Amino acid sequence: MELKKFLSIHILCVLIFVGFLYYFTIFIFLDDLLSLQSSAGKFHSFFFTFMASLCVFSFFVCVLKDPGGVPFSYLPDVEDHEASDQESKRSGLLKKKCDKCSEYKPPRTHHCRICRRCILRMDHHCAWINNCVGHRNYKAFVALIFYATIAIIYSSVILVSDAIHKDWNFDGVMHLKLFYIATGVVLIGLSLTLGTLLGWHIYLTMHNMTTIEYYEGKRAAWLASKSGMNYHHPYDVGAYKNISLVLGPNMLKWLCPTAVSHIKDGLSFPTSREYS
Numbered sequence: 001m002e003l004k005k006f007l008s009i010h011i012l013c014v015l016i017f018v019g020f021l022y023y024f025t026i027f028i029f030l031d032d033l034l035s036l037q038s039s040a041g042k043f044h045s046f047f048f049t050f051m052a053s054l055c056v057f058s059f060f061v062c063v064l065k066d067p068g069g070v071p072f073s074y075l076p077d078v079e080d081h082e083a084s085d086q087e088s089k090r091s092g093l094l095k096k097k098c099d100k101c102s103e104y105k106p107p108r109t110h111h112c113r114i115c116r117r118c119i120l121r122m123d124h125h126c127a128w129i130n131n132c133v134g135h136r137n138y139k140a141f142v143a144l145i146f147y148a149t150i151a152i153i154y155s156s157v158i159l160v161s162d163a164i165h166k167d168w169n170f171d172g173v174m175h176l177k178l179f180y181i182a183t184g185v186v187l188i189g190l191s192l193t194l195g196t197l198l199g200w201h202i203y204l205t206m207h208n209m210t211t212i213e214y215y216e217g218k219r220a221a222w223l224a225s226k227s228g229m230n231y232h233h234p235y236d237v238g239a240y241k242n243i244s245l246v247l248g249p250n251m252l253k254w255l256c257p258t259a260v261s262h263i264k265d266g267l268s269f270p271t272s273r274e275y276s
Helices: 002-006 009-033 039-064 086-095 138-165 173-206 211-226 239-247
Strands: 110-112 117-119 124-126 131-133
Touching: 002 009, 002 039, 009 039, 009 138, 039 131, 039 138, 138 173, 138 239, 173 239
Parallel strands: none
Antiparallel strands: 110 117, 124 131
C-alpha cells in the first residue's frame, strides 16, 4: 500500500519541521512584526499559507507517485546492422539487461539498490521522500524544491525583519535572542541549500539531463577529449524543448505537480540526432 511510504523517520521529520516552521512564521514572527489582524499581516499570512500548502501538496505527490518501472513485457529493439547471426543479436540484448534484477533496461533507466528495481529516467533516490526521483515524479520533485525554496526564503525575510524591528529592552532577552539566532541560522542555511538544489535542477532540466547522466557525461566527455572528439548529451534538444519535455508544453502548468499528461511511457526519448 502506498501509504506505507509515510512510515519513514525522514518523512516524519519533514512533516514535523514544516509544522513548526509554519507555526513560528505565522503566529510568532509575522504576528509580532505586522499583527495578524492588520491587512498587511493577513496578506502575508495568506501568501505564506498558500506557498506552504503547495509545498506540502508537491511533497505528497513525490512520496506517493510511482517514479516509473520497466514493464514486464518490455523487450528492447536490437539494431545491429553489421551483425547477422543470432549469437551477435543475443550479445546485443545482454548488454541491455540489468545484471541485478535481470530485467531489460530501456534507455536512461538505472537500477536503484534501495528500491531494488530499475527506475525509468532515474535521477536519484531521495530518503526525504522515501522514494526514487524518476520519470513520473521528477516534475513534482522540481515543483517541491521550488515551493520549498520560496517558502523558506520568505520565512527568513519575515524572521530577519521581525528581529530588526523588535524592541529588545526587556527581561529575559538573552534566551529570546538565542532563539532568533538559532532559527535564523537554520532558515538561512536551508535557504542556501534549497536555492542551490533548485539551481542545480533548473540546469539539469534545461539540458534534459538527470543527475546520473550528468556524472556519466563528465566521464564520457573526458574519454572523448582524449580521442580528440567532442561529447554532446544525446537527449539535449535545445533549452526550451528540454523544459517542455520535462515540465510540459503549457507554461501555466509548469509548476503544477500533477499536470503530467505530456509524460510518455518512458521507454524512448527524442534525441538531438532527430532534431539535427
